[in-house]
Amino acid sequence: MAHDRSEETTAPSVNTVEAEQTRRRKLEHIEICLREDVQCRRSPMFEHVHLIHKALPEVDRDSIDLTVNFLGLRASAPLIIAAMTGGHPDAMEINRKLAEAAEELRIPIGVGSQRAAVEDPTLEDTFRVVREVAPSVPVIANIGATHVDAAPAAVEMIEADILAIHLNPLQEAIQPEGDCNSVGMLDSIAAIVESVDVPVMVKETGAGISAQVAVALEEVGVAAVDVGGVGGTSWAAVEYYRALQENDEVKAQLGLDFWDWGFPRP
């Protein structure tokens, strides 16, 4: 059979295939979080905290000001809407609604990993919508620790005030297509800090950050850490469901075993 060269010219590039995989994965994550029980099963931290009632508070409630300085920017409360989504057309509506809430409440908001949009600019709108709808609050860009080259573009894409680098080794270990090589990651983070002109924060995605890791991050110029500890969404759980869909029994078992792994959130 004659070799069909037209196939060569129209075959998708490796980058296009990767971008498509990333897009599909993002959508699966949202669908699983909506459909399945992905909560950590350990009892919540606050169950163990008993606040002492004070019958004589001597405080004027209306004078309490929750405003905080968030990396040099103003936030009306010590709360942020952490990175969640973008990178798939269906994610745009979620980001729009989260941005409306952030703008109304005057609290910072992060977007999900922007790698997909750096690879495929047609997805940029799904992230840009956050800056458009929330022009007056701190907006946080998001990228993985190894995506050094993509960092400046991620910040520029949404005119971000801060860049967050996500750490998710537990998720990668359970994800069927996960990348389990984190050698040189601290150097990559240092390179990202050098490459952008906004403060860089590092966030975990549900398994926490130890004091030792926080100190190492501070030493390479990271301005803040979002501990992102155990207690809410379990990414081991999310990837457990994806492993089940892919008939990957070993990864599925890992997901069950590490469902509640990590440091509790403070």
Ligand SMILES: Cc1cc2nc3c(=O)[nH]c(=O)nc-3n(C[C@H](O)[C@H](O)[C@H](O)COP(=O)(O)O)c2cc1C
């Ligand atoms: C559907 C979904 C997608 C997420 N995508 C990202 C992401 O792209 N980048 C990131 O840094 N964190 C991402 N996260 C993690 C959250 O920012 C947060 O760190 C994590 O869910 C733990 O917080 P929680 O216990 O309040 O859910 C995502 C969370 C959810 C639920």
